[in-house]
Amino acid sequence: xxxxxxxxxxxxxxxxxxxxxxxxxxxxxxxxxxxxxxxxxxxxxxxxxxxxxxxxxxxxxxxxxxxxxxxxxxxxxxxxxxxxxxxxxxxxxxxxxxxxxxxxxxxxxxxxxxxxxxxxxxxxxxxxxxxxxxxxxxxxxxxxxxxxxxxxxxxxxxxxxxxxxxxxxxxxxxxxxxxxxxxxxxxxxxxxxxxxxxxxxxxxxxxxxxxxxxxxxxxxxxxxxxxxxxxxxxxxxxxxxxxxxxxxxxxxxxxxxxxxxxxxxxxxxxxxxxxxxxxxxxxxxxxxxxxxxxxxxxxxxxxxxxxxxxxxxxxxxxxxxxxxxxxxxxxxxxxxxxxxxxxxxxxxxxxxxxxxxxxxxxxxxxx
Numbered sequence: 427x428x429x430x431x432x433x434x435x436x437x438x439x440x441x442x443x444x445x446x447x448x449x450x451x452x453x454x455x456x457x458x459x460x461x462x463x464x465x466x467x468x469x470x471x472x473x474x475x476x477x478x479x480x481x482x483x484x485x486x487x488x489x490x491x492x493x494x495x496x497x498x499x500x501x502x503x504x505x506x507x508x509x510x511x512x513x514x515x516x517x518x519x520x521x522x523x524x525x526x527x528x529x530x531x532x533x534x535x536x537x538x539x540x541x542x543x544x545x546x547x548x549x550x551x552x553x554x555x556x557x558x559x560x561x562x563x564x565x566x567x568x569x570x571x572x573x574x575x576x577x578x579x580x581x582x583x584x585x586x587x588x589x590x591x592x593x594x595x596x597x598x599x600x601x602x603x604x605x606x607x608x609x610x611x612x613x614x615x616x617x618x619x620x621x622x623x624x625x626x627x628x629x630x631x632x633x634x635x636x637x638x639x640x641x642x643x644x645x646x647x648x649x650x651x652x653x654x655x656x657x658x659x660x661x662x663x664x665x666x667x668x669x670x671x672x673x674x675x676x677x678x679x680x681x682x683x684x685x686x687x688x689x690x691x692x693x694x695x696x697x698x699x700x701x702x703x704x705x706x707x708x709x710x711x712x713x714x715x716x717x718x719x720x721x722x723x724x725x726x727x728x729x730x731x732x733x734x735x736x737x738x739x740x741x742x743x744x745x746x747x748x749x750x751x752x753x754x755x756x757x758x759x760x761x762x763x764x765x766x767x768x769x770x771x772x773x774x775x776x777x778x779x780x781x782x783x784x785x786x787x788x789x790x791x792x793x
Contacts, residue, residue: 428543428555430601431593436623437614442552443589446470446622451587452479452580454511460740462506463487463514467707467734471616471624472588474700477707477734478633479591481669481700482518484711489696491517498713500730500741515581516574519591524566525636525667526599532569533597534561535590536579554586560597595632604638609661612640624705627685634691634700635667642673644688663690670694672710673702674774692778693718697729699778703770703793708733710775724779725749731771733792745785746775769793 432439450472455461465480467473487506488498491514506514523532541556563569573580580587596604596615604615608628615638616623632638639661641647647660671691678684697712709732717723726749731742769791772784 428545428558429549431555431596432549434596434601434604434614435592435616439548440550441623442550442555443586444470444622447472447589448554448586449583450476450589451583451585452476452515452591453583454506454508454515454581457506457508457511458504460504461732461738462511463503464732464741465734466736469735471619471622473734474625474630474702474707475588475592475633477709478630478669478700479515479518479522480732480734481698481709481711482521483514484709485668485696485698486514486517486521488711488713489715490521498715500713502713503741512574512577512581516570516577519573519580519594520566520570522633523594523598524569526595526632528636529566530564531598532563532566533594534563534569534573534576535559535593535597536561536576537586537590554589555593558590558593599632599636599638604632607632607638607640607661609640610658611660630671630700630702631663634669634671635663635665637664639663642671642685642687642691644690663688666690666693666695668694668696668698670699671702672699672774672777674770674777675702675704676770677704687777701771701774703774706733706793708771708793729775742789743787744771744775745787746779747783747785748779748781750783 429439432441446468447470450468453466455464455466463483465476467476487503492498535558537554537557538559543556545551545556561572579585580591612626612628615626615629617626627642628638628640641660641662643662645662645664648656650656670693671687673685673687675684696715697717699710701708701710710729712727712729714723717727726747729744729746731744770793775784776782
């Protein structure tokens with residue numbers, strides 16, 4: 427089991443997680459503060475997982491855990507107690523795991539003092555994976571209660587918390603289902619980048635949609651550009667999920683390799699997006715649950731931005747105007763020049779609302 431786990435993660439049984447991954451955990455900002463809803467994200471490869479969980483924490487606090495209250499505001503995220511933080515984290519983790527288990531089952535990994543198998547010469551020992559204990563659940567409420575009762579296992583630095591969640595995610599989906607989800611473009615879930623392991627799109631999609639589809643387009647592609655059948659179909663996104671995804675990367679754009687995110691991810695059920703901006707992860711969200719279901723709401727509205735980084739000390743409020751189109755005025759040097767002049771956050775938002783004018787409301791633009 428441990429060998430298959432390594433292979434679906436790294437493509438090899440000899441790779442192990444580095445120090446940055448091992449110390450990554452789910453740590454909230456100060457309770458009852460302007461960022462009491464927010465996790466601190468690492469700068470390494472685990473940040474994508476932390477921010478995907480962050481998006482689901484926001485989903486719980488604003489929409490699914492507020493006892494059916496229809497009208498919510500940003501203040502809901504400012505009054506989060508330590509107990510509510512733990513409840514929200516347990517709910518976010520269980521929601522992702524349950525979705526990966528096809529809403530029928532889920533698995534949770536915890537680390538014990540005992541080793542559960544004897545490694546072979548074809549497996550590199552990390553003194554952690556060998557001690558992982560697996561708990562399986564057939565009821566979501568029971569699993570969420572179990573996670574809440576063991577929440578310190580995911581909050582305390584040094585206990586491999588993000589890795590434990592990643593293992594739980596893989597076993598919730600199962601190795602066999604993951605192999606069916608992936609295609610010829612993506613044989614495993616992590617890739618090496620600048621000496622670190624980072625999440626592939628398939629892992630992001632697994633956390634967002636419950637299925638590890640390797641691509642961001644809608645549906646599956648069966649034919650190549652010439653109309654000939656592909657040897658193996660390319661797997662895209664099949665359903666709209668509660669949390670969406672936006673992607674912007676200047677370097678990929680310059681090389682003509684920026685993937686076009688399909689409407690399934692661009693238009694989620696709730697106005698929350700995990701954003702991949704120049705390979706750094708943030709969350710954009712709105713408190714208006716009707717934003718994406720009533721086109722009149724999309725004329726002039728606010729979005730909130732959280733980057734996960736310690737330097738951010740308040741939630742950034744962005745006002746989006748989709749009708750004025752004055753963002754292009756005064757710039758006549760071509761589209762490429764516009765992409766250099768405007769912050770990447772703005773260009774990311776414009777992949778969803780083309781031509782929108784964006785007001786940072788006094789915040790100095792970053793990204």
